[in-house]
Amino acid sequence: MKVDLFDFDLPPERIALRPARPRDAARMLVVEGAEGAMRDCGVRDLPSLLKAGDVLVFNDTRVIPAQLEGRRGEAKIGATLHKRVDLRRWQAFIRNAKRVRAGDLIEFGGGVSAIAEERLPDGSFILAFQGDEPVEVLLERAGRMPLPPYIARKRETDAQDREDYQTMFAAEDGAVAAPTASLHFTPELVAALDDAGVGRETLTLHVGAGTFLPVKADDTDDHAMHSEWGRIEPEVADRLNAARASGGRIIAVGTTSLRLLESATQDDGVIRAFAGDTDIFITPGYQFRAVDGLMTNFHLPKSTLMMLVSALMGRDRMMAAYAHAIANEYRFYSYGDSSLLIP
Incomplete structure (x- = not known):
């Protein structure tokens, strides 16, 4: 069809x-x-x-606040978590993915970081979050609510969106x-x-x-x-x-x-x-x-x-x-x- x-x-x-x-x-x-x-x-x-x-x-x-902004070295990297793999790993769509290779460390601020373990056939990555804190705690600290693109392109995500x-x-x-x-x-x-x-x-x-x-x-x-x-x-x-x-x-x-x-x-x-x-x-x-x-x-x-x-x-x-x-x-x-x- x-x-x-x-x-x-x-x-x-x-x-x-x-x-x-x-x-x-x-x-x-x-x-x-x-x-x-x-x-x-x-x-x-x-x-x-x-x-x-x-x-x-x-x-x-x-x-969950699944929208993340970070850096790999000097490169700005955006990540939108897509699907949980296990307790510490998530599948994510990456913005500026051409600057990311398997094994790279991405720093998201607030002490939150993840290893880009593997690029999948659809272009997304498996991100392995570092440290011992639950990933949900890390996301509350570093993430934003993942508003749809048709809203996010028109205005900034803000605190009201959390509710x-x-x-x-x-x-x-x-x-x-x-x-x-x-x-x-x-x-x-x-x-x-x-x-x-x-x-x-x-x-x-x-x-x-x-x-x-x-x-x-x-x-x-x-x-x-x-x-x-x-x-x-x-x-x-x-x-x-x-x-x-x-x-x-x-x-x-x-x-x-x-x-x-x-x-x-x-x-x-x-x-x-x-x-x-x-x-x-x-x-x-x-x-x-x-x-x-x-x-x-x-x-x-x-x-x-x-x-x-x-x-x-x-x-x-x-x-x-x-x-x-x-x-x-x-x-x-x-x-x-x-x-x-x-x-």
Whole structure:
């Protein structure tokens, strides 16, 4: 399938540089079925848009300050951690990588340094952090929140992003990008969902920096997804299966939750416990097995996530929805507005 099929023009002023305040004040475009009317709603309308017995599935990963600036000798080096290898080693994308060779020491300041152990086939490096302190402690000292490039190119990362780029469900350290659909939730919204009889469950998928990479291939068949580590506990899988058997809908909050749920589900539609890597790539023609809907932000043109939502709702339907969102001045991308997609 040609990647250009998922392209669209987005006015730059539609890219949100800060989240809505309060978080649940964001707008939400509701898209149901193949031909039904689209509705302009708000995130706070979610309890009335769902029904008792439905279950929202959140990703409880916590974003670490995975953006580092350092030096190898006189050369300036940037590093964005992508995926944990073990307790002291991370796979990282390197800026100015031509100045780095295997075995080089990169100094990141604050007493934080790492050896560039190995260059991988995709151009990234394995960084081995030095010393005895946990890597998470080192990153808190030397790292910055890894804002997406479309925000970082327009403004500096600041202290407010430490709070803004973290969901209320964040519990498990390891993500280098936020599961942004969950950024819209507040304790008040969760309480309203509880009152409406809408359930909630959590899983963990440590989102990698590969989520920001453009699809460089001309055809989807030639694109390789980066793998990410995820976990669904057995009791969570059991409760989700029971909810669905009772007539409830499973609504993934974010594409990260959706991809892990689909990775854990076989053709029989039963969600199973999961712990490991997934590189699932969902494009039109995919048969969904685990989810009945998706709450998600608006995605980049020609991105794997634009392909995913097109697989769920149909390409023509999503192109029309995005045209509606642009014409009605919705805010796009990580800090932007939301959509609720119910096939």
